[in-house]
Amino acid sequence: xxxxxxxxxxxxxxxxxxxxxxxxxxxxxxxxxxxxxxxxxxxxxxxxxxxxxxxxxxxxxxxxxxxxxxxxxxxxxxxxxxxxxxxxxxxxxxxxxxxxxxxxxxxxxxxxxxxxxxxxxxxxxxxxxxxxxxxxxxxxxxxxxxxxxxxxxxxxxxxxxxxxxxxxxxxxxxxxxxxxxxxxxxxxxxxxxxxxxxxxxxxxxxxxxxxxxxxxxxxxxxxxxxxxxxxxxxxxxxxxxxxxxxxxxxxxxxxxxxxxxxxxxxxxxxxxxxxxxxxxxxxxxxxxxxxxxxxxxxxxxxxxxxxxxxxxxxxxxxxxxxxxxxxxxxxxxxxxxxxxxxxxxxxxxxxxxxxxxxxxxxxxxxxxxxxxxxxxxxxxxxxxxxxxxxxxxxxxxxxxxxxxxxxxxxxxxxxxxxxxxxxxxxxxxxxxxxxxxxxxxxxxxxxxxxxxxxxxxxxxxxxxxxxxxxxxxxxxxxxxxxxxxxxxxxxxxxxxxxxxxxxxxxxxxxxxxxxxxxxxxxxxxxxxxx
Amino acid sequence: xxxxxxxxxxxxxxxxxxxxxxxxxxxxxxxxxxxxxxxxxxxxxxxxxxxxxxxxxxxxxxxxxxxxxxxxxxxxxxxxxxxxxxxxxxxxxxxxxxxxxxxxxxxxxxxxxxxxxxxxxxxxxxxxxxxxxxxxxxxxxxxxxxxxxxxxxxxxxxxxxxxxxxxxxxxxxxxxxxxxxxxxxxxxxxxxxxxxxxxxxxxxxxxxxxxxxxxxxxxxxxxxxxxxxxxxxxxxxxxxxxxxxxxxxxxxxxxxxxxxxxxxxxxxxxxxxxxxxxxxxxxxxxxxxxxxxxxxxxxxxxxxxxxxxxxxxxxxxxxxxxxxxxxxxxxxxxxxxxxxxxxxxxxxxxxxxxx
Numbered sequence: 001x002x003x004x005x006x007x008x009x010x011x012x013x014x015x016x017x018x019x020x021x022x023x024x025x026x027x028x029x030x031x032x033x034x035x036x037x038x039x040x041x042x043x044x045x046x047x048x049x050x051x052x053x054x055x056x057x058x059x060x061x062x063x064x065x066x067x068x069x070x071x072x073x074x075x076x077x078x079x080x081x082x083x084x085x086x087x088x089x090x091x092x093x094x095x096x097x098x099x100x101x102x103x104x105x106x107x108x109x110x111x112x113x114x115x116x117x118x119x120x121x122x123x124x125x126x127x128x129x130x131x132x133x134x135x136x137x138x139x140x141x142x143x144x145x146x147x148x149x150x151x152x153x154x155x156x157x158x159x160x161x162x163x164x165x166x167x168x169x170x171x172x173x174x175x176x177x178x179x180x181x182x183x184x185x186x187x188x189x190x191x192x193x194x195x196x197x198x199x200x201x202x203x204x205x206x207x208x209x210x211x212x213x214x215x216x217x218x219x220x221x222x223x224x225x226x227x228x229x230x231x232x233x234x235x236x237x238x239x240x241x242x243x244x245x246x247x248x249x250x251x252x253x254x255x256x257x258x259x260x261x262x263x264x265x266x267x268x269x270x271x272x273x274x275x276x277x278x279x280x281x282x283x284x285x286x287x288x289x290x291x292x293x294x295x296x297x298x299x300x301x302x303x304x305x306x307x308x309x310x311x312x313x314x315x316x317x318x319x320x321x322x323x324x325x326x327x328x329x330x331x332x333x334x335x336x337x338x339x340x341x342x343x344x345x346x347x348x349x350x351x352x353x354x355x356x357x358x359x360x361x362x363x364x365x366x367x368x369x370x371x372x373x374x375x376x377x378x379x380x381x382x383x384x385x386x387x388x389x390x391x392x393x394x395x396x397x398x399x400x401x402x403x404x405x406x407x408x409x410x411x412x413x414x415x416x417x418x419x420x421x422x423x424x425x426x427x428x429x430x431x432x433x434x435x436x437x438x439x440x441x442x443x444x445x446x447x448x449x450x451x452x453x454x455x456x457x458x459x460x461x462x463x464x465x466x467x468x469x470x471x472x473x474x475x476x477x478x479x480x481x482x483x484x485x486x487x488x489x490x491x492x493x494x495x496x497x498x499x500x501x502x503x504x505x506x507x508x509x510x511x512x513x514x515x516x517x518x519x520x521x522x523x524x525x526x527x528x529x530x
Numbered sequence: 531x532x533x534x535x536x537x538x539x540x541x542x543x544x545x546x547x548x549x550x551x552x553x554x555x556x557x558x559x560x561x562x563x564x565x566x567x568x569x570x571x572x573x574x575x576x577x578x579x580x581x582x583x584x585x586x587x588x589x590x591x592x593x594x595x596x597x598x599x600x601x602x603x604x605x606x607x608x609x610x611x612x613x614x615x616x617x618x619x620x621x622x623x624x625x626x627x628x629x630x631x632x633x634x635x636x637x638x639x640x641x642x643x644x645x646x647x648x649x650x651x652x653x654x655x656x657x658x659x660x661x662x663x664x665x666x667x668x669x670x671x672x673x674x675x676x677x678x679x680x681x682x683x684x685x686x687x688x689x690x691x692x693x694x695x696x697x698x699x700x701x702x703x704x705x706x707x708x709x710x711x712x713x714x715x716x717x718x719x720x721x722x723x724x725x726x727x728x729x730x731x732x733x734x735x736x737x738x739x740x741x742x743x744x745x746x747x748x749x750x751x752x753x754x755x756x757x758x759x760x761x762x763x764x765x766x767x768x769x770x771x772x773x774x775x776x777x778x779x780x781x782x783x784x785x786x787x788x789x790x791x792x793x794x795x796x797x798x799x800x801x802x803x804x805x806x807x808x809x810x811x812x813x814x815x816x817x818x819x820x821x822x823x824x825x826x827x828x829x830x831x832x833x834x835x836x837x838x839x840x841x842x843x844x845x846x847x848x849x850x851x852x853x854x855x856x857x858x859x860x861x862x863x864x865x866x867x868x869x870x871x872x873x874x875x876x877x878x879x880x881x882x883x884x885x
Contacts, residue, residue: 435582437607437633437679437681441605
């Protein structure tokens with residue numbers, strides 16, 4: 001046995017005061033309070049919606065909400081969702097099936113091209129169409145550009161799921177006498193339900209939240225109406241009430257998706273690794289039709305923006321490259337992006353840690369607070385922050401802090417999802433090990449878990465960074481005077497109908513977004529085990 | 531002197547009682563093994579000593595220093611207790627050398643020499659220092675984990691089933707090496723396992739746990755020969771348990787008259803013999819007569835089922851006897867059984883078992 005005197009500082013370690021007899025949570029209480037803090041912050045927009053409604057009073061709410069203008073917006077928004085969603089679903093499934101399950105020539109290239117439109121910000125799509133066909137406007141235009149801009153959100157999960165499905169189930173269905181079409185309808189499609197629901201929700205939330213796309217083609221939705229209202233009457237009750245209705249709309253969509261998802265088990269039952277997927281041979285005519293579909297989609301979703309951008313860049317020549325304006329915009333975008341990404345990732349750490357190390361009801365509630373807020377449109381978050389900062393935190397009104405807060409609220413789940421996967425890869429036993437080797441709980445967390453989760457955290461931060469790069473609505477509303485990011489710079493140019501000068505901004509945004517698109521594509525391959 | 535003293539430790543997870551009033555003293559420099567089936571609370575106990583869990587009540591003292599009592603608790607990182615978990619839990623982002631050096635002061639001049647010395651002591655080749663954990667075999671990972679725990683000169687070493695992931699041959703070699711290494715260093719060690727043969731061979735002190743309770747503790751030999759009840763007897767090895775009537779130090783049972791270890795007991799009870807206490811012969815006429823009904827060849831030993839002759843209206847009982855594999859009698863042969871040593875009188879179990 002070692003003499004005690006040979007153990008400096010340890011043998012005489014003073015036992016700490018034991019709080020309330022339960023000290024399992026001693027390290028945890030800090031983490032828990034931090035996550036509660038972040039989640040309370042996330043509840044701000046919802047509190048704003050409720051608070052505003054309370055303050056305005058029922059009589060005035062009725063006057064503000066039950067009027068023809070709101071009805072018109074409601075009809076527009078509902079029609080937009082009703083037309084766009086089925087088209088996106090159909091297109092996404094068709095393309096995914098062709099690239100994953102058929103012998104279509106050049107499948108790999110087509111699958112990459114089906115994801116690529118994500119690199120083009122939605123309002124750049126709109127800009128491309130408006131400058132190509134200046135007369136384009138209204139609902140048909142809204143549906144067309146929305147489908148083109150957002151169908152990859154369905155393509156990605158559906159393709160990933162198709163790749164992962166157990167082919168044996170389809171074999172069995174066929175052996176039970178089902179024709180190929182019946183196999184698809186009764187066996188494959190039901191298994192795609194989760195992917196379709198998830199993708200459709202994402203598209204739906206984008207439809208509700210997007211401002212730039214619809215403003216450019218003069219199609220009025222709730223979001224564009226709120227924005228106009230805000231511009232004309234600033235922080236008036238009319239804009240706030242419209243925001244409340246929009247928030248309700250979003251919550252309804254979340255509920256609808258949750259109930260459509262169902263409770264069935266979709267994971268593969270049974271052991272062993274699944275075999276290769278069966279590839280369906282297309283007849284020559286079907287091949288031609290399929291190639292036609294791929295080519296048309298690609299031409300509309302990539303060809304139009306690239307053609308228009310090219311046209312403007314050539315027409316504008318060297319003059320449009322106003323580096324004295326472009327470089328500061330790039331710099332501000334990168335600064336805001338980096339600061340926002342770091343802030344968001346740090347804020348996600350406590351919740352992510354809690355969800356892996358101490359999952360429970362509290363943690364699930366905290367997490368869902370963040371998810372709900374991030375699904376609210378940027379304009380609602382922005383209005384909430386405007387109202388709150390004006391009334392309670394005047395010093396940070398119209399400062400970078402408020403902008404970063406908005407990013408935090410909107411993009412936290414992106415960091416959270418990555419971080420959680422990363423922390424899950426660092427077993428708690430390693431942290432315990434480090435503690436038994438003399439490291440304090442905080443040091444152990446930093447040296448072991450955070451170090452192991454670093455790659456995942458970086459991936460999450462990158463996702464947040466790129467989301468911030470293309471963010472327009474909240475930045476327009478909240479940024480301090482004189483702020484010009486790539487997105488707002490682009491917006492200012494197009495507002496002056498100077499399409500040529502806007503082109504370089506769009507090009508830089510697309511180039512910045514390419515890595516994100518690559519990352520998404522790579523991740524969907526990896527989850528499919530390739 | 532006792533290095534570690536556990537007093538009345540209790541712990542409940544939800545409604546599940548993990549530890550119920552566990553008290554145990556671990557003598558200085560000993561190798562204590564806590565053995566029990568899975569779910570018996572042994573790992574919880576170990577983690578409590580390490581400082582990863584805290585008891586609801588009770589206290590824990592190491593070398594006279596209170597680690598946990600009703601009002602205070604020393605956190606894990608100030609306990610200086612070495613811990614080697616089942617899978618080694620090496621830090622995947624550090625090389626072997628960095629893993630071993632984790633508990634050493636970062637800028638110490640002798641750090642490098644100390645790592646080399648530790649690697650040598652667990653028989654790891656010096657050129658492994660730059661390897662990564664995923665490049666090591668299971669046995670090598672365990673050696674690194676052990677060296678890492680030894681680096682901080684622990685006051686106590688905790689081993690949580692450290693050999694169970696290794697294959698059979700390697701397991702016993704590792705066990706011997708670890709036992710020798712820790713004895714030479716004079717480090718008090720607690721090992722937790724569900725494997726009774728591992729427990730008996732590693733321990734100089736043995737404690738049996740069941741359903742969160744400490745059932746019995748003492749020298750391995752004593753526990754093997756004089757288990758506190760039938761369940762413990764069967765847990766620690768094969769046993770022949772027979773109903774018997776005890777009179778003045780002798781048991782009357784299906785095997786005839788057998789001396790017992792307890793003078794105190796009288797009347798009907800159950801006795802236990804280990805299979806190696808039964809000798810089987812085909813020629814000798816003395817002892818109890820029986821017929822071989824089953825024969826299971828197992829290489830070096832052969833397990834025979836012997837139906838004892840019906841006696842005084844008691845139907846013949848079937849008991850298991852071991853025999854040398856090469857000379858085992860055939861099915862149907864008549865054999866004679868004699869006993870060696872004394873039979874152990876089992877404590878009367880709860881009333882249910884008697885009916």
